[in-house]
Amino acid sequence: MPMGQMPVLEVDGKRVHQSLAMCRYVAKVVGVAGNNPFEDLQIDAIVDTINEFRLKIAIVSYEPDDAVKEKKMITLTQEVIPFYLTKLNVIAKENGGHLVLNRTTWADIYFAGIIDYLNYLTKLDLLENFPNLREVVEKVLSNENIQKYIAQRPVTEV
Ligand SMILES: N[C@@H](CCC(=O)N[C@@H](CS)C(=O)NCC(=O)O)C(=O)O
Numbered sequence: 001m002p003m004g005q006m007p008v009l010e011v012d013g014k015r016v017h018q019s020l021a022m023c024r025y026v027a028k029v030v031g032v033a034g035n036n037p038f039e040d041l042q043i044d045a046i047v048d049t050i051n052e053f054r055l056k057i058a059i060v061s062y063e064p065d066d067a068v069k070e071k072k073m074i075t076l077t078q079e080v081i082p083f084y085l086t087k088l089n090v091i092a093k094e095n096g097g098h099l100v101l102n103r104t105t106w107a108d109i110y111f112a113g114i115i116d117y118l119n120y121l122t123k124l125d126l127l128e129n130f131p132n133l134r135e136v137v138e139k140v141l142s143n144e145n146i147q148k149y150i151a152q153r154p155v156t157e158v
Contacts, residue, residue, distance in 0.1 A: 020047065027106035039101060046091070046100045046107040053084040054114060061121040081122070085130050092132035097139055104139065112140035 001008050002017045009015070009022045016022065024044075027033040034040035060076045063069035092099055099107040115137055119126055127134045140146060 020051070023047075023106055023110060027109075032104060032106045032109065034101070034105070042100050043105050043107050047110055049084070049088070050099075050107070050111055050114065053080075053088075054118060056080050056084075057118055057121050077122070077124070081124075081126065085126060085133065089130040089132045092130075092136050097132065097135035099136055104143075108136050108140050109146075112137045 002015060005017060007019055007022065008017055009025070016025075024033065027043075034043050057076065057080075060069060060072045063072060088099065096102045098104060099111060111133075115126065127137065141150070
C-alpha cells in the first residue's frame with residue numbers, strides 16, 4: 001500500500017492509491033469521462049462539489065463531543081444540506097437527470113455510489129425532496145452492469 005491506506009488499485013502489477021484518481025482513471029478506461037479537457041474540468045468540478053458536501057457531513061457525523069455535534073447538526077441539516085442539494089437538484093434538472101454534460105459520466109456514478117453512505121451518516125433520506133437527484137441515482141442503478149456488480153458485491157455489515 002503506497003500510503004498505508006485503502007483503497008489501492010492494482011494495474012499490471014503496479015499499485016496506485018487515492019480513490020478519486022482511481023475513479024478518474026477507470027472512467028477514462030470505460031468511457032464515462034469527458035471527451036475533451038473542458039468536459040473533464042466540468043466533471044471534476046461536480047465531483048469536487050459532491051466531495052466537499054461529503055466532508056461537511058463527515059466532520060459533523062464523526063464529531064466526538066455530543067453537545068458540539070448536536071449544535072453542528074442543526075447548521076448541517078438547516079443550512080448546509082439544503083444549500084448543496086437544492087443547487088445540485090437544479091443542476092440535475094438542467095442536465096436531463098444527470099449531474100453534468102447531459103449524459104452519464106463518472107460524476108453520476110460517484111454520486112449514486114456515495115448517497116447511501118451519506119444517508120447512513122446523517123440518518124436521513126437526503127433525496128426525499130430532490131426528485132432530479134433521485135433520477136440521477138435511478139439512472140445509474142438501472143445500468144445492467146452496475147446491477148450485476150451490486151448483486152455480486154460482498155455484503156458490508158454497518
Ligand atoms: N484521500 C484518500 C483517503 C484514504 C483513506 O482515508 N483511507 C482510510 C480508509 S477509508 C484508511 O485506509 N485508513 C487507515 C489509515 O489511515 O491507517 C482516498 O480517497 O483514497
